[in-house]
Amino acid sequence: MTAREVNIGIIGGGLMGREIAAALQRWPALIDHPVRPRLTAVCDIDPAALDWFDEIDTVTTKATDYRDLLSDSSIDVVYVAVRHDLHQGIYTDVIASGKALLAEKPFGIDAAAAGAILEEIAAEPGSFVRCSSEMPFFPGAQWAIDYVRSGALGTIVEARSSFLHSSDVDVTKPISWKRQARFCGEAGVLNDLGLHTWHIPLRLGWTPDQIYAVLQNIVPERPGPDGVLVPCDTWDNAVLHCWATHEGVRFPLTVATKRIDPGEKNTWEFEAVGLGGGVRFSTKNPKRVEVFTMADIPGIGREQAWQRLDAGSRSVWPTVTGPNFEFGFSDSILQMWAVFLAEREGLLGHRFGTARPEEAVITHEIYRAALRSHADGAAVRL
Ligand SMILES: NC(=O)c1ccc[n+]([C@@H]2O[C@H](COP(=O)([O-])OP(=O)(O)OC[C@H]3O[C@@H](n4cnc5c(N)ncnc54)[C@H](O)[C@@H]3O)[C@@H](O)[C@H]2O)c1
Numbered sequence: 001m002t003a004r005e006v007n008i009g010i011i012g013g014g015l016m017g018r019e020i021a022a023a024l025q026r027w028p029a030l031i032d033h034p035v036r037p038r039l040t041a042v043c044d045i046d047p048a049a050l051d052w053f054d055e056i057d058t059v060t061t062k063a064t065d066y067r068d069l070l071s072d073s074s075i076d077v078v079y080v081a082v083r084h085d086l087h088q089g090i091y092t093d094v095i096a097s098g099k100a101l102l103a104e105k106p107f108g109i110d111a112a113a114a115g116a117i118l119e120e121i122a123a124e125p126g127s128f129v130r131c132s133s134e135m136p137f138f139p140g141a142q143w144a145i146d147y148v149r150s151g152a153l154g155t156i157v158e159a160r161s162s163f164l165h166s167s168d169v170d171v172t173k174p175i176s177w178k179r180q181a182r183f184c185g186e187a188g189v190l191n192d193l194g195l196h197t198w199h200i201p202l203r204l205g206w207t208p209d210q211i212y213a214v215l216q217n218i219v220p221e222r223p224g225p226d227g228v229l230v231p232c233d234t235w236d237n238a239v240l241h242c243w244a245t246h247e248g249v250r251f252p253l254t255v256a257t258k259r260i261d262p263g264e265k266n267t268w269e270f271e272a273v274g275l276g277g278g279v280r281f282s283t284k285n286p287k288r289v290e291v292f293t294m295a296d297i298p299g300i301g302r303e304q305a306w307q308r309l310d311a312g313s314r315s316v317w318p319t320v321t322g323p324n325f326e327f328g329f330s331d332s333i334l335q336m337w338a339v340f341l342a343e344r345e346g347l348l349g350h351r352f353g354t355a356r357p358e359e360a361v362i363t364h365e366i367y368r369a370a371l372r373s374h375a376d377g378a379a380v381r382l
Contacts, residue, residue: 003036006076006341009061009069009099011090013044013053016081016104016132021056023333030334031318035341037077041069066090070097077341080104081132083183084191088113091129092120100128102340105195106367107131107360109185114364118357128344130354133199135163135268137335139311139327140281140289141200142352144270147279147291148204148246154276156246161201161271162256163193164264168219168236175222179232187367188217188235193257195355195363200270201244202359203352206253208242212379213370218260236260240370266329278306286327287311316351317342 008024010017024039041061042053050062061072069075070093077100080090087108094101095117108114121127135141147153167173177183178192185191201207216237224230237258244253258264264284271280278292287310295305313321315331317338342348365382373380 003034004345006035006037007040007074008037009041009043009072009075009078010039010081011043011066011069011078011094012081012104013042013046013049014081017042017044017049017079018052019330019333020079020081020337021053021059023330023337025056026330026334029319029321030338031320033317033338033342034345034347037337037341041072041075043069067093070094070099075099077102077344079132083177084109084185085183088116091117095120095124095127095129098124098127100344102130102132102337102354103360104132105355105360106185106187106191106363107195107357108364109191110187111361111364111368114357114361118361121357129357130340130343131195131357131360132336133195133355134329134332134336135196135283136200136203136352137315137332137339138268138281138283138286139313139315140283140286141268141270142315143289143309143311144272144279144281145200145204145352147277148272151247152277152279152291153246153272153274156249156251156272156274158252158254159201159206159244159246159272160254160256160269161197162254162258162267162269163196164256164258164261164267164269165193166260166262166264168259169262171219172223175224175230175232179222179234181233184234186371187364188215188238189257189259190235190238190363190367190370192234192259194238194255194367195360196268197255197257198363198366199355199359201253201255202355202362204246206244206246207362208240208244208253208366208382209250210243210379210381211366211369211373212241213373214239214241215370215374216260238370240366281311 043063043066215235218236221229222232240255242253269282315335369380
């Protein structure tokens with residue numbers, strides 16, 4: 001099969017812009033992918049941020065105005081990684097330009113912005129838009145999804161999905177746009193980490209019907225650019241106690257997003273247990289998947305057992321990487337792009353896909369209900 005060349009442009013050359021640019025360089029690791037992406041253009045309002053992209057020899061355009069990328073007919077797909085308050089304006093402009101869009105979460109600063117982006121998609125027939133969420137592409141996460149879909153849980157008891165950080169434990173860490181509600185959004189950590197925790201539950205059909213939220217702003221001030229303390233007005237931690245339904249049975253679904261969870265560094269976890277079985281996976285031990293079963297143990301008899309499996313490197317799209325090798329964050333980014341570009345070609349089939357705009361919009365409905373729940377101290381129906 002001859003892979004079709006697709007030219008990519010990046011808007012926002014910060015942390016994620018560079019991560020995506022680097023991941024795309026490993027494209028030859030994918031086996032028989034229908035597309036060969038070439039990163040040709042990058043835009044950042046900060047010219048200094050553009051310098052790093054000199055590392056990538058396919059980049060021929062460096063711009064400080066994103067409209068230069070949108071008017072360039074050679075660019076097919078745009079990835080946007082900018083502040084949340086800029087999502088709506090830039091995303092809708094990309095969609096209106098007729099280019100495909102991989103948008104960063106939270107897909108607009110709030111529910112109104114996400115709704116406006118969805119309207120623009122509806123107004124542009126043939127547009128192709130997905131939202132970034134890479135953690136479900138860890139092989140262990142894929143096994144957990146397949147386990148749940150197999151029906152092995154039986155009658156579900158409960159499920160948990162979490163994304164846990166500790167970088168904000170340091171109270172001297174300077175303020176950034178990510179910790180200011182006017183740039184990050186009123187939902188704070190939910191905007192920051194929420195979609196990562198909701199992608200799998202929503203794909204499994206676990207849209208909650210009721211939410212009770214516990215939100216914390218643990219560090220209300222941080223040093224500004226001159227060292228003087230300024231308000232840090234975003235929620236740091238959010239635990240959402242929800243009711244959802246699996247195979248006709250209502251169950252408690254707990255979804256935790258925390259910026260301040262001492263000891264955790266980008267720990268993404270998923271667990272589901274039922275009367276028939278259970279499964280859990282955490283990126284803390286990226287190879288390990290645990291499944292619950294009743295086992296006949298020699299000399300002991302029939303006992304409950306959490307069994308440990310090693311997941312190896314196989315994710316959604318096959319790679320040349322040895323199946324027993326370890327998988328990491330940048331591999332998950334590569335898999336997300338493999339899936340995104342294959343789906344754009346109509347060649348993903350039944351494989352697990354990148355988060356859809358409708359799913360991102362639901363997450364904002366969930367965050368809105370969570371904010372109301374916390375303010376009222378009461379459960380909110382969705
Ligand atoms: N998927 C993930 O795992 C993940 C991780 C971190 C952040 N994110 C998301 O990615 C997005 C960006 O986060 P980041 O950590 O890369 O931020 P960042 O601050 O590191 O980078 C943002 C960049 O955008 C540039 N920028 C600002 N306005 C611009 C404009 N009008 N045109 C072009 N460039 C502009 C800034 O100069 C900066 O270089 C956010 O939506 C964030 O939530 C996703």
